Amino acid sequence: MSEQLYTAKDFKSDQYVRWCPGCGDHALLNSLHKAMAELGIAPNMTAVISGIGCSSRLPYYMNTYGFHTIHGRAAAIATGVKVANPDLTVWQISGDGDGLAIGGNHFIHAIRRNVNINLVLLNNRIYGLTKGQYSPTSPRGFVSKSSPYGTVEDPFRPAELIFGARGKFFGRCVDVDGPSSVEVLTASARHKGTSVVEVLQNCVIFNDGCHSAVATKEGRAKNAIHLKHGQPMLFGENNEKGLMQEGFGLKVVTLGENGITEKDILVHDAHCEDNTLHMKLALMEGPDFPIALGVIRDVEALSYEECVHAQIKDVQAKKPIRKLEDFLLSGETWEIK
Amino acid sequence: MADEIVVKELERVVVRFSGDSGDGMQLAGNIFSNLSAVLGNDISTFPDYPAEIRAPQGTISGVSGFQVHIGAKKVFTSGDKCDVLVAMNPAALKTNVKFITPQSIIIIDSDSFTKKDLEKALYNTDDAFAELNIHNQVIDAPITSMCKESLKDSGLDNKAAVRCKNMFALGLVCWLINRPLDHAMHMLQEKFSKKPSIAEANIKVLTDGYNYGHNIHASISTYVVESKGEKEKGFYTDVNGNLATAYGLVAAAEKSGLQLFLGSYPITPATDILHYLSKWKELGVVTVQCEDEISGACSAIGASFAGNLAVTSTSGPGVCLKSEAINLAVIAELPLVIVNVQRGGPSTGLPTKSEQTDLLQAVYGRNGESPLVVIAATSPTNCFDSAYMAAKIALEHMTPVILLTDGYIANGSAAWKIPSLKDYPEIKPNYVTKEMQEVWKPYMRNPESQVRYWATPGMEGFMHRVGGLEKDFVTSAISTDADNHQIMTLTRQAKIDYIANCIPELEVQGDKDADLLVVGWGGTYGHLYSAVEKCNQEGKKVAFAHFQYINPLPKNTEEVLRAFKKIVVVEQNLGQFAGLLRMKIPGLDICQFNRVKGQPFNVVRLVEEFTKLMEEK
Numbered sequence A: 001m002s003e004q005l006y007t008a009k010d011f012k013s014d015q016y017v018r019w020c021p022g023c024g025d026h027a028l029l030n031s032l033h034k035a036m037a038e039l040g041i042a043p044n045m046t047a048v049i050s051g052i053g054c055s056s057r058l059p060y061y062m063n064t065y066g067f068h069t070i071h072g073r074a075a076a077i078a079t080g081v082k083v084a085n086p087d088l089t090v091w092q093i094s095g096d097g098d099g100l101a102i103g104g105n106h107f108i109h110a111i112r113r114n115v116n117i118n119l120v121l122l123n124n125r126i127y128g129l130t131k132g133q134y135s136p137t138s139p140r141g142f143v144s145k146s147s148p149y150g151t152v153e154d155p156f157r158p159a160e161l162i163f164g165a166r167g168k169f170f171g172r173c174v175d176v177d178g179p180s181s182v183e184v185l186t187a188s189a190r191h192k193g194t195s196v197v198e199v200l201q202n203c204v205i206f207n208d209g210c211h212s213a214v215a216t217k218e219g220r221a222k223n224a225i226h227l228k229h230g231q232p233m234l235f236g237e238n239n240e241k242g243l244m245q246e247g248f249g250l251k252v253v254t255l256g257e258n259g260i261t262e263k264d265i266l267v268h269d270a271h272c273e274d275n276t277l278h279m280k281l282a283l284m285e286g287p288d289f290p291i292a293l294g295v296i297r298d299v300e301a302l303s304y305e306e307c308v309h310a311q312i313k314d315v316q317a318k319k320p321i322r323k324l325e326d327f328l329l330s331g332e333t334w335e336i337k
Numbered sequence B: 001m002a003d004e005i006v007v008k009e010l011e012r013v014v015v016r017f018s019g020d021s022g023d024g025m026q027l028a029g030n031i032f033s034n035l036s037a038v039l040g041n042d043i044s045t046f047p048d049y050p051a052e053i054r055a056p057q058g059t060i061s062g063v064s065g066f067q068v069h070i071g072a073k074k075v076f077t078s079g080d081k082c083d084v085l086v087a088m089n090p091a092a093l094k095t096n097v098k099f100i101t102p103q104s105i106i107i108i109d110s111d112s113f114t115k116k117d118l119e120k121a122l123y124n125t126d127d128a129f130a131e132l133n134i135h136n137q138v139i140d141a142p143i144t145s146m147c148k149e150s151l152k153d154s155g156l157d158n159k160a161a162v163r164c165k166n167m168f169a170l171g172l173v174c175w176l177i178n179r180p181l182d183h184a185m186h187m188l189q190e191k192f193s194k195k196p197s198i199a200e201a202n203i204k205v206l207t208d209g210y211n212y213g214h215n216i217h218a219s220i221s222t223y224v225v226e227s228k229g230e231k232e233k234g235f236y237t238d239v240n241g242n243l244a245t246a247y248g249l250v251a252a253a254e255k256s257g258l259q260l261f262l263g264s265y266p267i268t269p270a271t272d273i274l275h276y277l278s279k280w281k282e283l284g285v286v287t288v289q290c291e292d293e294i295s296g297a298c299s300a301i302g303a304s305f306a307g308n309l310a311v312t313s314t315s316g317p318g319v320c321l322k323s324e325a326i327n328l329a330v331i332a333e334l335p336l337v338i339v340n341v342q343r344g345g346p347s348t349g350l351p352t353k354s355e356q357t358d359l360l361q362a363v364y365g366r367n368g369e370s371p372l373v374v375i376a377a378t379s380p381t382n383c384f385d386s387a388y389m390a391a392k393i394a395l396e397h398m399t400p401v402i403l404l405t406d407g408y409i410a411n412g413s414a415a416w417k418i419p420s421l422k423d424y425p426e427i428k429p430n431y432v433t434k435e436m437q438e439v440w441k442p443y444m445r446n447p448e449s450q451v452r453y454w455a456t457p458g459m460e461g462f463m464h465r466v467g468g469l470e471k472d473f474v475t476s477a478i479s480t481d482a483d484n485h486q487i488m489t490l491t492r493q494a495k496i497d498y499i500a501n502c503i504p505e506l507e508v509q510g511d512k513d514a515d516l517l518v519v520g521w522g523g524t525y526g527h528l529y530s531a532v533e534k535c536n537q538e539g540k541k542v543a544f545a546h547f548q549y550i551n552p553l554p555k556n557t558e559e560v561l562r563a564f565k566k567i568v569v570v571e572q573n574l575g576q577f578a579g580l581l582r583m584k585i586p587g588l589d590i591c592q593f594n595r596v597k598g599q600p601f602n603v604v605r606l607v608e609e610f611t612k613l614m615e616e617k
Helices: A024-039 A055-061 A074-084 A096-102 A104-113 A158-164 A178-190 A217-223 A276-283 A304-318 A324-329 B025-038 B090-099 B115-120 B143-150 B158-162 B165-176 B182-191 B196-215 B241-256 B271-279 B293-305 B316-332 B359-364 B382-397 B407-411 B482-502 B522-537 B557-562 B576-584 B603-615
Strands: A046-050 A065-068 A089-095 A117-123 A169-174 A195-200 A224-227 A241-246 A249-254 A291-298 A334-336 B007-009 B012-020 B042-048 B063-071 B082-087 B100-109 B137-141 B222-224 B234-240 B260-264 B286-289 B309-314 B336-342 B373-376 B400-406 B413-417 B465-467 B516-521 B542-547 B549-551 B567-571 B591-594
Touching: A024 A055, A024 A117, A024 A178, A046 A055, A046 A074, A055 A065, A055 A089, A055 B465, A065 B293, A074 A089, A074 A096, A074 A104, A074 A117, A074 A304, A074 B260, A074 B286, A074 B293, A089 A096, A096 A104, A096 A117, A096 A158, A104 A117, A104 A158, A104 B293, A117 A178, A158 A169, A158 A195, A158 A276, A169 A178, A169 A276, A178 A195, A178 A291, A217 A224, A249 A276, A276 A291, A304 B286, A324 B234, A324 B241, B012 B025, B012 B090, B012 B165, B025 B042, B025 B063, B025 B165, B025 B182, B025 B234, B025 B413, B042 B407, B063 B090, B082 B090, B082 B165, B090 B100, B090 B115, B100 B165, B137 B165, B137 B196, B143 B158, B143 B165, B143 B196, B158 B196, B165 B182, B165 B196, B165 B222, B182 B196, B234 B241, B234 B407, B241 B260, B241 B271, B241 B309, B241 B336, B241 B382, B241 B400, B241 B407, B260 B271, B260 B293, B271 B286, B286 B293, B293 B309, B293 B316, B293 B336, B309 B316, B309 B382, B316 B336, B316 B359, B316 B400, B316 B465, B336 B382, B336 B407, B359 B373, B359 B400, B359 B549, B359 B576, B373 B382, B382 B400, B382 B407, B382 B482, B400 B407, B400 B522, B516 B522, B516 B576, B516 B603, B522 B542, B522 B567, B522 B603, B557 B576, B567 B576, B567 B603, B591 B603
Parallel strands: A046 A065, A046 A089, A065 B465, A089 A117, A117 A195, A169 A195, A224 A291, B007 B222, B012 B082, B082 B100, B100 B137, B260 B286, B260 B309, B309 B336, B336 B400, B373 B400, B516 B542, B516 B567, B567 B591
Antiparallel strands: A169 A291, A241 A249, A334 B234, B012 B063, B042 B063, B042 B413, B234 B413, B373 B549
């Protein structure tokens, strides 16, 4: 491996980090600093755009260019930044409220256009900054300050929105799981096009334990599967379990039982154009299935801003006029002498 | 006989083309305006069309109109009433009878005045003219059947042949106003360059219409409007306000050396700006058609943050949606041009009609103390200068600028001398310099103008964070300190107030001791100018001051206004600018004249009103 140009410290700002002690955002921030160092893109070529919410304070803690914008609009603003200057590496930081409620429209359209932004979706299934209302990812029946008798609506599952909008990259990590977060964040940045990383994030004050099944190393060993492209889908404390296809669905099997060997286990193909299995993997949940972590989908495609600029170049190759005055004189005119 | 026909030389003629919205009246009107401009006349046009793309055929609601005023000398409005009315069906005649005078000549397609046509247009009798009490000279040409006859050997089917009837009407008008057809033919060849058979058919019908005029032996006077060469020398083209706005933005991008970025969402009557800019790729313009109005503004703010000349174009309802984003540009102190092509409101209102009802929305329509710059374009061609200045002020003063135009000037067209950008002022954003690097903070300002220094992503050594939260005046870190908020609020206001030093002073046309000062703003300039001119010709002492800069107001505003004993503020709303002036200049006594009809002012009506006001003591 070549020597890294930057360290995590190069991406840290001098601002005091004001999240609650124990908040999952702290861990994610550290992972993001590390991922940026690993990517080796200069801080001055990096822009971090956020909306509103606890996690959207993140740009203030980055020693990059940063813009803490308005509620829900980060994807639209990030789109403008990237299209205006495609040389920048653009990150978007949004929470589940920011990205999926008030900003749902911009979220799906950024993904549909496939703008090359790295969208980090911190999902704690709660509104933290307004002190504890249910969010669009809170489960049905969830009791909160604005749903004292429990919610009577079904939540979004982010993967369904992303795949519904023809998303080309989807990864998932757990806030406190540093190495795996760095791996997924780095992969998301290397992917060209909109890449969404769903961070399963704990809100220690208003929704503590919302991702308890995967919050510890032991929990993840038991209740999660870390997907890697090209590798068999094995999981469990001793990698004794695996995933197989059954009919239209997936099933969990144990190696050695019913003559099942590693050869029978599905091998992960993150690059597969068809997203059917990616969707199935992304929607797995306990207790019957492990929660999928890692890079679930990573498919190459043209990105929006490169096509915007390629179109301009194409037209310019055919039409030599660059100055307005020449342009006007080349059109319908008459002369007064 | 043709030689018995009297030819009258006129200073100006107003022609109104009207018909069903599928009858091609806009095209006929456009060609006529264009060929008149090429002959050296001054022109001012007014397309007046329904919101529906195709309302039921032959009905009142489906009538589409295009009025053009051509003059030997300068014309300032599209005209109150018309000298020639083309009415392709009874509905058009009924809708436009209010625009004729006893002297107007009316051209109709007699084939479309059958009992059925009259019923569709809700006539009670079978004589449309008697019913509408019209006693004018009428050229009733069987246009539809002549089109069919003319094109029977062309290979076109009946439907396609009938579609050429607008050209027959145009041919008749060209005969009536003594216009040669060659430029019209050239335009048709260009327009239908990919369908030569259609071009040929249209040209044939156009010529037939012209010849029909010659051959009818009607004792109708024809007109001639000479060009009285007072125009500046140079190359001219025909622009409407939306086109001029788009050109102005491109000009500002070229002059500042920045990439032009437009984030927009289609909305009547502003959409053409998106159409134009998305077409001009060779000029390097970047456009994004966004998912909604909010995204239009937000993507532009992102582009501005990244260092582009960023613009979002819309109409009033779109501004409602963008207002939170505009406020982000206010507090982040980023350059942004917001074009509002005003239409009738509130809500969806009258999408295709024109008003000046978004003035206070532009000045105040956001939460918090949120000062920004408001400029109002005064005519179709002035949209170019106004858009250029909007971009210049936004970039040099790090502020959003709202450019108000309106449906009337956006769609109305005029002849425009192609400018040389050499004659336009430099655009120099207040960028950071390398020497500042050690001490620079994002909200560090030029002490005089209060403009913060601009660092854009990509620059080495100037990484920084901005955002919607209040920032510390000194450190630029987030701050909720009470005294700091007071300082920042005053600073943002002072920054906008300072711009009064960078804009032209208010000019008064006419006597300094006039009995009445007419005050207007924005797109009503032409009508107000014409009305004041008429008053002066009648020997009345009326002066005129028209505002292009609304916020901040020109520095000498108070001094100018206080010098007149009687002031009337004339606007197409219920008195928004009058109220703003009263607030900014306490104790100023002003009268108001307000109309909110979605239609341009009527010059004769304005003259009456001004006369009445002067007589009141």
